[in-house]
Amino acid sequence: MAQEVLFAEAPSRLDLQALDLPSRPLGRYRANVWRNQNFETFEGLLRPFLSYARLELECRVHGYDDTLDFSLWESADVEILWLDSSRYVSRMVLEDWLGWLRNRLLDLRSRTTAPILVASWDAWGQESDAQDLSVLVSGVPEAHVADLGAVCHEEGVALLDSRVVKVSGSPISRSAQTVLARRLGCQWLPGLLLPPIKxxxxxxxxxxxxxxxxxxxxxxxxxxxxxxxxxxxxxxxxxxxxxxxxxxxxxxxxxxxxxxxxxxxxxxxxxxxxxxxxxxxxxxxxxxxxxxxxxxxxxxxxxxxxxxxxxxxxxxxxxxxxxxxxxxxxxxxxxxxxYPGLWRWSVSTDDALRVQDMKANVERDRLARTAEDAGQYFRELGIALTVRYDAAADLPRLAELCRKTNQFNLTLRRYNEADLAAFMARDDACAVAVLLSDRLSDSGTIAVLVAVRERDALVIEELCISCRALGRQLEDTIVLASLRGMRLFEGCRYVRFNFVEGPRNQPARDWLNGLVSRFGGPPGGGEIGVEQLTYFTPPSGVTLAHE
Missing domain, CATH: 3.40.50.1000 (HAD superfamily/HAD-like)
Known part of the structure; x- marks a missing residue:
């Protein structure tokens, strides 16, 4: 059984290479691999894990290059830096290497908004490996570090074997190659590219x-x-x-x-x-x-x-x-x-809130059935909405919403942190986070809205509302409150909602059709005039704050 081979305590190279898993990818992607050590041998071990993850990845492996010159860059879905850090030990101290490498990441980020994965280790033997390597991605959106040394320590295998350098072009030991291939194929890449298991x-x-x-x-x-x-x-x-x-x-x-x-x-x-x-x-x-x-x-x-x-x-x-x-x-x-899709690069406060918030939905549903009207329902819940504009601290959660949300997702663009950071940096664009709480629980950040100003129109490039917030009769309030407080709203004559039909976002389509109808827009369209929107006020029982 493939599962026994892939997830054995000590994966066998021969057994991995003998696996012939069916091709049924959830997605097809392209990776740029920038390296100063052998990646081809590792790539062969990686394939069965990618097949199990149902992830088809074409790797464009660039030549050996200690300088990380990205002049040959072409568009890709993920950027992988596969680095033998020991090649820099004789030339740099750790702090200098980290600073130089971070500058290279910023250069790469200026070329692309694709996720960046740095896979390397601390060859200087510092005591606080993970903390030292983590400074690489500080302030670089959608960049992540895979500390190969820490992983091998956790797995109980030696990372390095100097005997294999001349043969393989890399000091990474044969036993480490298999466990690292499993991490990359089952955790790190699915965590960047595939929808998560919920x-x-x-x-x-x-x-x-x-x-x-x-x-x-x-x-x-x-x-x-x-x-x-x-x-x-x-x-x-x-x-x-x-x-x-x-x-x-x-x-x-x-x-x-x-x-x-x-x-x-x-x-x-x-x-x-x-x-x-x-x-x-x-x-x-x-x-x-x-x-x-x-x-x-x-x-x-x-x-x-x-x-x-x-x-x-x-x-x-x-x-x-x-x-x-x-x-x-x-x-x-x-x-x-x-298992691919369960591992997370980070766990946010909103993640921890999710399970308890869903349990509170039982009581919310009861109140919805027994309340005389929406006002009573909102007042009994004590609903509070907070709208935040262009806050860099919200980037991880907003990217998570874009990646995870299926039912209430207007365009399915799947923006990542770098994409959203680029919108935040533009004078003609805005990225909005909406937070929700009531007396039963704190739901955290439950919506993301991305808008761009085009002449006298405000164009909604993306709108996602978490499934946890659906059914609370708040969709109109979440969206209209976000628009009314946006600096780009002033002087607009129209709001245009882009929509791309997907396999599961019919709830978003139904809501959009209803909104356009209520505000006098053309049937089947996604555009409404702003005149009536200027009179919008939150429903009785809902408190609203803008930040």
């Missing part, structure tokens, strides 16, 4: 524990070291904003008893945002998980020990990702740790 739906019997609850009883199932590691990894994902769902064919009262009575169970009942315990179809259950979480099926990973159940879910929900749960749990833990 929810993990997990089976119970022989997945979270060994044994069958209905046959062995609450006290009869047991947790191996691997099962405990898996449960702990799932809890960590939850703190990072990934939803957990339990999907099990069992009696619900037995499952509830398990979580109450077994103190050694690391996962608790409340850790799951959705619980689907029944004897019905798991494919249907996973569909309901996606619907209740208001996310697309391709943002869900389903884990089960039964190949038949995995096949059934794959047939009933082709977009859902699937992962086989190994009997002892440790294989599942390793596969989950490396």
């Amino acid at each position: 929810a993990v739906a997990v089976d119970l019997d022989n997945t979270l524990h060994a044994g069958v609850l209905g046959e062995d009883g609450v006290d009869g199932v047991w947790l191996s070291t691997g099962h405990k590691a898996l449960q702990n990894a799932l809890r960590v994902l939850r703190t990072q904003g990934v939803f957990l769902a339990l999907v099990s064919r069992n009696e619900r009262e037995d499952v509830e008893a398990l979580f109450v009575q077994r103190a050694d169970y690391l996962l608790r009942w409340d850790d799951f945002s959705i619980v689907e315990v029944s004897w019905g179809s798991k494919a249907d259950a996973v569909k309901r998980v996606a619907q209740q979480l208001r996310i697309a099926p391709n943002a869900v990973l389903f884990i089960d020990d039964n190949p038949g159940e995995l096949a059934s879910v794959a047939a009933g929900c082709p977009e859902v990702r699937t992962l086989f749960a190994s009997p002892k749990g440790m294989g599942t833990y390793r596969a989950l740790s490396y």
Whole structure:
């Protein structure tokens, strides 16, 4: 099984090279590789991991160059700097190298808004490796550092082997090459290029524990070291904003008893945002998980020990990702740790808020059903909106919204931090962040709006609202409040919304059609006059602040 080869504790080069995975890419991309050491050998090891991630990558590998001269630059989806830092030791101290390399990054950033990945290590032997290397990307939007030395230390393999330099053109050891290929193919590149997984739906019997609850009883199932590691990894994902769902064919009262009575169970009942315990179809259950979480099926990973159940879910929900749960749990833990789309370059405050905010939606839905009108609903919730303009601190979250949002996304442009920073720097453009909170929870930054002034028109290049904020009757207020406070709004006669139809953004289209209709725009168009917008005020019960 490919999963066993890819996620083995010590990946085998021969087994990796023998894998023949089907080609079914989620996306096709091009990378510029700027290097001063061998990348071709590494690229061969990288391929099976990229295939598993369903990521097709054409690498344009440039010649060996210690100077990082980007004069041959051509457009690409990602820029990779693959650097042997030891080649600079005799010429520079660490601080000088970091300063020089940061200047090279700024030069590259001036040519492109594509993500930049610097893969290298501290060859000077400083004590604080990660902190030293992190200064490289300070103030460089959408640039990231992969500290190869720190990764190899974590994996328990030697990074360097001086014996292979003359043969391979790189001091990186053979054992390090395989684990670094796995990190690059399963974590680092998917984290830059692919939509993230937002929810993990997990089976119970022989997945979270060994044994069958209905046959062995609450006290009869047991947790191996691997099962405990898996449960702990799932809890960590939850703190990072990934939803957990339990999907099990069992009696619900037995499952509830398990979580109450077994103190050694690391996962608790409340850790799951959705619980689907029944004897019905798991494919249907996973569909309901996606619907209740208001996310697309391709943002869900389903884990089960039964190949038949995995096949059934794959047939009933082709977009859902699937992962086989190994009997002892440790294989599942390793596969989950490396699964493409789960790893994040950073975890924001908004990520941590996501799970709790979704739980509060149950109470919000109740209030929506019982309130006499929208005013009462807003007043009982105590809704507060904060609109921020061109704030560099918002870049990571705004880029995340552009990358993750599918249902309420007008143009699906997938702007990254560098793209958004470029808009913020323009006199004729603006990038807006909208924050939302109420008495039940702080939802954090839930919307991004990008606008450009074109003569007497304000053109909305992108508008994304998080699925967590949908259904609160706030879409008009979020957008119109953002427009009214924008410096570019003054003197405009029209607001034009660009729209690109995608597979899942019908909610955005429906909202836009309704807005145009309410403000007297042409049917089926995306343009409205601003005269009526000037009279907009927030609904009763909604407080509004601009920053």
